[in-house]
Amino acid sequence: NAGVTQTPKFQVLKTGQSMTLQCAQDMNHEYMSWYRQDPGMGLRLIHYSVGAGITDQGEVPNGYNVSRSTTEDFPLRLLSAAPSQTSVYFCASSYSWFGADTQYFGPGTRLTVL
Amino acid sequence: SQQGEEDPQALSIQEGENATMNCSYKTSINNLQWYRQNSGRGLVHLILIRSNEREKHSGRLRVTLDTSKKSSSLLITASRAADTASYFCATEQRGGSQGNLIFGKGTKLSVKP
Numbered sequence: 001n002a003g004v005t006q007t008p009k010f011q012v013l014k015t016g017q018s019m020t021l022q023c024a025q026d027m028n029h030e031y032m033s034w035y036r037q038d039p040g041m042g043l044r045l046i047h048y049s050v051g052a053g054i055t056d057q058g059e060v061p062n063g064y065n066v067s068r069s070t071t072e073d074f075p076l077r078l079l080s081a082a083p084s085q086t087s088v089y090f091c092a093s094s095y096s097w098f099g100a101d102t103q104y105f106g107p108g109t110r111l112t113v114l
Numbered sequence: 115s116q117q118g119e120e121d122p123q124a125l126s127i128q129e130g131e132n133a134t135m136n137c138s139y140k141t142s143i144n145n146l147q148w149y150r151q152n153s154g155r156g157l158v159h160l161i162l163i164r165s166n167e168r169e170k171h172s173g174r175l176r177v178t179l180d181t182s183k184k185s186s187s188l189l190i191t192a193s194r195a196a197d198t199a200s201y202f203c204a205t206e207q208r209g210g211s212q213g214n215l216i217f218g219k220g221t222k223l224s225v226k227p
Contacts, residue, residue, distance in 0.1 A: 004156075035217075042202055042217035042218045043217040044159070044214075045214055045215075058214065085198075092157075099131070099146045100144070100164065103157075103159065104159075105156030105158070106156050107156050108154075
């Protein structure tokens with residue numbers, strides 16, 4: 001099992017550009033989520049999904065869009081990048097939405113917006 | 115909104131010593147988890163403690179939970195250089211959104227050989 005994979009590992013964007021961060025898991029997990037991590041901060045939840053076709057907003061959803069057409073994939077789209085979106089982005093998955101389930105994290109995407 | 119707050123922010127110890135990190139939270143929880151993050155990597159789950167549990171062990175890890183004080187501690191015994199990492203607590207709020215964990219800001223642990 002590859003676990004949770006994320007691409008790209010690094011990305012530099014100019015203000016106003018759009019892009020998609022890819023996330024995939026091969027563990028047949030129902031629950032997937034996106035977090036951002038800023039220096040000196042914990043992880044903040046952007047969007048999450050409890051199953052294919054179902055998504056919802058987390059704590060900091062503005063400027064991001066998600067969809068979940070398959071169980072395996074959960075891409076995060078930046079609609080019009082802003083410098084405030086410079087961060088490290090982590091995708092995570094767990095077997096179910098049950099909060100006691102272990103979350104498995106991807107290696108992260110380091111995004112810089114100029 | 116940050117639920118968990120770890121203390122201290124940074125901790126530096128010698129190999130073989132014990133490391134204790136604390137986490138305080140604000141609202142009632144269903145469970146609390148601890149994660150480790152090595153530099154430049156994703157988070158790795160360490161241990162979960164449920165709201166009706168007071169103490170849990172896993173190898174060199176010992177976690178306590180005091181729901182009356184809304185706090186938890188993570189003890190790493192006989193630390194090793196490989197334990198150098200940031201440690202985060204994450205809580206599942208009672209009545210919160212399905213499956214969502216709220217992470218603290220973390221404690222950065224440095225274990226010197």
